[in-house]
Amino acid sequence: MADQGDDRRPALRVVPGGSGHASREEEALLAAFLVGDDEAFGALVHRHERLVLSLVRRYARTPEDARDLAQRTFLRAFEAARRALRHAPRGAIPFRRWLIRIAVNLGKNHLRDSARFRLVSLEAVDQDRLRSRAEGAADELERAERVARVRGAVLRLPRRQREVLTLRIDAELPFAEIAEALQITENAARVNFHHATRRLKELVEEGTP
Amino acid sequence: MTEACREVEVLVSLGAAGALEGADAAALEAHLHSCPACRAEKERLAGLLGMARLPPPDAQEAAALSDLSSPLLGELRRRERRGQVLRRLLTGGAVAAAVALAILAPALLRSHGPSLKPGPEVASAPVAAAPQSWEEPDMTTLWDESAVLDYSSSSSDGGVADAVYAAYDSSDT
Numbered sequence: 039m040a041d042q043g044d045d046r047r048p049a050l051r052v053v054p055g056g057s058g059h060a061s062r063e064e065e066a067l068l069a070a071f072l073v074g075d076d077e078a079f080g081a082l083v084h085r086h087e088r089l090v091l092s093l094v095r096r097y098a099r100t101p102e103d104a105r106d107l108a109q110r111t112f113l114r115a116f117e118a119a120r121r122a123l124r125h126a127p128r129g130a131i132p133f134r135r136w137l138i139r140i141a142v143n144l145g146k147n148h149l150r151d152s153a154r155f156r157l158v159s160l161e162a163v164d165q166d167r168l169r170s171r172a173e174g175a176a177d178e179l180e181r182a183e184r185v186a187r188v189r190g191a192v193l194r195l196p197r198r199q200r201e202v203l204t205l206r207i208d209a210e211l212p213f214a215e216i217a218e219a220l221q222i223t224e225n226a227a228r229v230n231f232h233h234a235t236r237r238l239k240e241l242v243e244e245g246t247p
Numbered sequence: 248m249t250e251a252c253r254e255v256e257v258l259v260s261l262g263a264a265g266a267l268e269g270a271d272a273a274a275l276e277a278h279l280h281s282c283p284a285c286r287a288e289k290e291r292l293a294g295l296l297g298m299a300r301l302p303p304p305d306a307q308e309a310a311a312l313s314d315l316s317s318p319l320l321g322e323l324r325r326r327e328r329r330g331q332v333l334r335r336l337l338t339g340g341a342v343a344a345a346v347a348l349a350i351l352a353p354a355l356l357r358s359h360g361p362s363l364k365p366g367p368e369v370a371s372a373p374v375a376a377a378p379q380s381w382e383e384p385d386m387t388t389l390w391d392e393s394a395v396l397d398y399s400s401s402s403s404d405g406g407v408a409d410a411v412y413a414a415y416d417s418s419d420t
Contacts, residue, residue: 076320095304104308105315113326116319116323242295
């Protein structure tokens with residue numbers, strides 16, 4: 039990574055960042071990117087791309103859709119960081135939290151638009167894959183249909199419940215981080231998760247012939 | 248369902264997701280040891296959550312999702328340059344407007360001075376009409392559209408938060 043000189047680097051703070059070491063590394067990478075270090079940018083994207091992709095895949099119709107949603111998530115977070123630093127050079131940047139929040143919101147908007155246009159989702163693609171594998175095997179086919187029903191029901195959960203559930207099962211985030219990203223208490227996150235599982239069960243049972 | 252079952256029902260859901268540790272995990276285990284109904288419920292929920300999870304990306308999907316950073320970097324740098332040009336234009340425009348105003352203001356004041364005094368009708372009419380035409384916005388919709396980025400109160404700064412919201416609002420759609 040090219041050294042741009044400490045005097046040019048914005049005096050930012052990245053919060054929260056897991057371990058202190060990881061947080062300091064992230065802070066340095068973000069600062070370096072903001073003064074023009076392209077390698078630092080690549081490292082930051084690489085560090086978070088798995089998290090972002092795991093969150094947006096749920097809402098994507100195709101792999102290309104997921105890629106587009108992930109890219110938009112990063113763009114917004116980086117632009118937000120740049121603008122935030124322009125206004126408050128010593129401000130704190132909760133970069134990972136922003137990424138999670140933006141990914142969840144873009145997913146929500148995408149879901150709304152997909153419902154409007156009745157497009158085929160990745161769920162359906164996955165269902166097709168499962169169906170083709172299950173040719174001739176009735177129990178496999180039945181399971182494939184049940185899986186599709188369950189994943190469809192996830193998208194019909196009330197928004198907050200869906201957010202908490204997907205942050206847990208897709209991104210495997212601890213409840214403390216889920217709470218922080220959604221600006222709710224940890225207990226509220228846990229209770230929402232509980233309600234989400236109950237509601238999911240009801241939705242699946244309602245849809246079972 | 249017994250009172251003891253009701254007390255641990257949140258833990259059953261969390262346990263089904265493998266999200267418990269420490270005292271909570273021990274409390275649930277102790278209850279499940281003596282309650283076959285909750286044990287069965289935990290199994291059912293674990294199966295349900297297992298089906299809700301997405302499978303890992305296959306080769307085709309993984310290929311489509313690889314190398315996110317290169318096109319992103321190009322786009323960000325393009326936006327950065329556009330922003331710089333726009334800021335220069337705005338700064339230049341503001342300076343030009345200030346200079347023009349400084350030159351023209353005395354002449355304008357001389358030629359239109361008396362008419363700058365507002366008559367009584369000017370002061371009353373628009374102000375009276377405004378409350379009738381104003382409609383209260385739907386705050387739920389407004390919040391829903393704008394609640395993307397936020398600061399915790401401990402780390403927030405009014406100017407920064409505004410900038411962040413502005414960044415989100417002005418980003419691509």
